[in-house]
């Protein structure tokens with residue numbers, strides 16, 4: 376672990392006790408995420424991706440092993456507002472405007488009114504939603520709502536973004552566009568991003584590292600360092616280098632799961 380390590384998990388395990396017996400959602404997971412990394416977690420349903428993200432966010436508690444976030448416990452990191460969390464569904468309050476939704480965590484955290492106004496404006500610019508502040512969520516497309524939820528997670532300057540399949544429900548064209556925008560945002564802000572996805576192309580396009588997981592019990596089976604440059608136009612996906620990484624991810628998924636994904 377270095378002073379640039381944002382997430383450090385050592386022999387991390389989490390077993391849920393259910394009526395049907397124990398479920399080993401995570402087993403002996405070891406991983407370091409460094410500052411500025413874009414790490415994707417990919418694996419079949421039930422392999423513990425969401426659980427791992429929720430442990431980082433202090434929404435679940437490990438049953439064995441250790442994890443630190445910015446060098447402290449997930450609880451202390453949560454209290455220090457070290458991360459923004461983007462869920463699969465945008466989860467905007469329908470009775471609040473887009474600006475009102477983004478402002479909500481700032482209001483709760485007690486930011487000064489003028490600071491709230493400035494921050495909402497800045498993050499709306501970042502996700503290219505300037506001019507939509509006064510609209511209500513239902514007046515925006517699904518992709519725009521998801522961008523608004525990313526803006527909400529960015530509003531309070533957390534250096535770490537935890538994103539759980541944020542674009543899973545969107546069509547491919549919109550998803551491509553949001554992937555491109557997210558990469559721009561990541562480069563501009565130098566944030567550390569942990570990103571859950573089911574999509575091999577999405578993982579390879581976005582990530583500096585791809586963590587392949589397998590279920591029963593949830594384990595890390597491969598960590599792939601991407602050789603791709605950080606500047607990535609969408610058509611990089613047609614290059615042999617890209618296809619090579621995608622192939623390796625697919626092989627990793629097959630090896631961990633025993634059949635094709």
Ligand SMILES: Nc1ncnc2c1ncn2[C@@H]1O[C@H](COP(=O)(O)OP(=O)(O)OP(=O)(O)O)[C@@H](O)[C@H]1O
Pocket residue numbers: 391392393398399400418419420421422423424425426427593
């Ligand atoms: N609160 C809970 N109580 C009991 N079991 C749970 C709970 N949360 C998750 N699990 C189980 O833990 C395992 C890992 O779940 P998790 O949601 O982390 O998987 P995932 O890889 O994110 O799946 P998906 O890709 O379908 O979202 C699954 O078998 C799931 O049923």
